[in-house]
Amino acid sequence: MSTIAVLGAGAWGTALAALYARGGEAVRLWGRDAATIAAIEARRENPRYLPGIALPPSIRPTTAPAKALAGADLVLLVVPAQSLGGLAADLAEDLPAHATLVLCAKGIERRTGRFMSDIVAEVLPDRPVGILSGPSFASDVACGLPTAVTVAAKDGETADALARGLSTESFRCYASDDLRGVEAGGALKNVLALAAGVVIGRSLGASAQAALVTRGFVELRRLGEALGGRAETLMGLSGLGDLILTCSSPQSRNFAYGAALGRGEDLSGLKLAEGVFTAAIAARLARENGIEAPIVETVAELLSGELSVDEAAQRLLQRPLKREVG
Ligand SMILES: NC(=O)c1ccc[n+]([C@@H]2O[C@H](COP(=O)([O-])OP(=O)(O)OC[C@H]3O[C@@H](n4cnc5c(N)ncnc54)[C@H](O)[C@@H]3O)[C@@H](O)[C@H]2O)c1
Ligand SMILES: O=P(O)(O)OC[C@H](O)CO
Numbered sequence: 001m002s003t004i005a006v007l008g009a010g011a012w013g014t015a016l017a018a019l020y021a022r023g024g025e026a027v028r029l030w031g032r033d034a035a036t037i038a039a040i041e042a043r044r045e046n047p048r049y050l051p052g053i054a055l056p057p058s059i060r061p062t063t064a065p066a067k068a069l070a071g072a073d074l075v076l077l078v079v080p081a082q083s084l085g086g087l088a089a090d091l092a093e094d095l096p097a098h099a100t101l102v103l104c105a106k107g108i109e110r111r112t113g114r115f116m117s118d119i120v121a122e123v124l125p126d127r128p129v130g131i132l133s134g135p136s137f138a139s140d141v142a143c144g145l146p147t148a149v150t151v152a153a154k155d156g157e158t159a160d161a162l163a164r165g166l167s168t169e170s171f172r173c174y175a176s177d178d179l180r181g182v183e184a185g186g187a188l189k190n191v192l193a194l195a196a197g198v199v200i201g202r203s204l205g206a207s208a209q210a211a212l213v214t215r216g217f218v219e220l221r222r223l224g225e226a227l228g229g230r231a232e233t234l235m236g237l238s239g240l241g242d243l244i245l246t247c248s249s250p251q252s253r254n255f256a257y258g259a260a261l262g263r264g265e266d267l268s269g270l271k272l273a274e275g276v277f278t279a280a281i282a283a284r285l286a287r288e289n290g291i292e293a294p295i296v297e298t299v300a301e302l303l304s305g306e307l308s309v310d311e312a313a314q315r316l317l318q319r320p321l322k323r324e325v326g
Helices: 011-022 034-043 065-069 081-094 116-123 138-142 156-166 179-201 206-226 237-246 253-262 274-288 294-303 309-317
Strands: 003-007 026-030 060-062 074-077 100-103 129-133 147-153 171-176
Touching: 003 011, 003 065, 011 026, 011 138, 026 065, 034 060, 060 065, 065 081, 074 081, 081 116, 081 274, 100 116, 100 156, 116 129, 116 179, 129 156, 129 179, 129 237, 147 156, 147 179, 147 237, 156 171, 171 179, 179 206, 179 237, 179 253, 179 274, 179 294, 179 309, 206 237, 206 274, 206 294, 253 274, 274 294, 294 309
Parallel strands: 003 026, 003 074, 026 060, 074 100, 100 129, 147 171
Antiparallel strands: 129 147
16 A cells, blocks of 8 residues: 555546545645635535545545655645646655655646656656656546556656556556656647637537647647657657547536637636646747647637637638648
């Protein structure tokens, strides 16, 4: 049995806590929001982020980081990408020396262009670090529905050990030593899910959706490779797999955000959509690396208000014709 500290009591942190508590691990769940933690303690439910899903009684919720971290073998960092650097710095003193960190956010730090593993390597150097990414909606995982994801680490042995430690009967983890490929796939698919949502919200049709997702995948692969990932990783669960999931389901918050944008609705009050924070920095990284990424760039300009939805669609359709491959 492992002792697992889950840091971040939003939808994904709560789902992972439920998954591992049901699997018999000792799980502590830390959150900064006292009302959410109190509700989990009292009602065995996270009413704000995962309403209606019963949580195992063995989860130990807390607002005290030191309590969550004491004696933990595995520490799952499950806050949004833009908050990871601050959280890692705050927790440095309480982290057990031997604990392996598992980074669960999908994004790129917009101010610096750093991926999640870069942030942690700088703030908490010399720690064993893994990335967990792949097609996995929090509510599915919290309910025990099956899926498969990728767990990556810089070296294959650490990745294999993490994949064994993090797999359960319903949650199948494949190991990878391509850390950058796995985190690039997870971050970039969010930007493309926004675009797919816009297509559906603007009623442009299922044909346009399939075309956009296919060309979006070309961009994900090109840019992911330019940033250091491997093509076969980007074609795996954390790239193509998660792209398929989030570009086809309104259950995806990124897709839902794009759909609301496409319908011209008020966007305030929507749930976390990581692609909103990643789009501009991904477009900048593409430009800096000489990578053609018209969909990613168009999403960034749409979000910044430089383009309307109809102008964005026209711009993509009117690009010069070219060969599909090469
Ligand atoms: N929800 C999913 O289905 C899912 C699945 C896989 C990966 N992820 C990724 O996990 C990450 C977290 O997503 P989520 O769904 O849990 O989001 P969420 O909006 O449901 O919850 C975010 C949580 O982080 C907390 N938080 C935010 N900033 C913080 C800070 N500075 N310090 C401490 N806590 C902070 C919030 O209070 C909240 O509890 C994202 O990068 C997301 O892409 C989500
Ligand atoms: O709801 P989304 O769009 O953040 O997607 C959640 C997960 O990343 C799906 O794998």
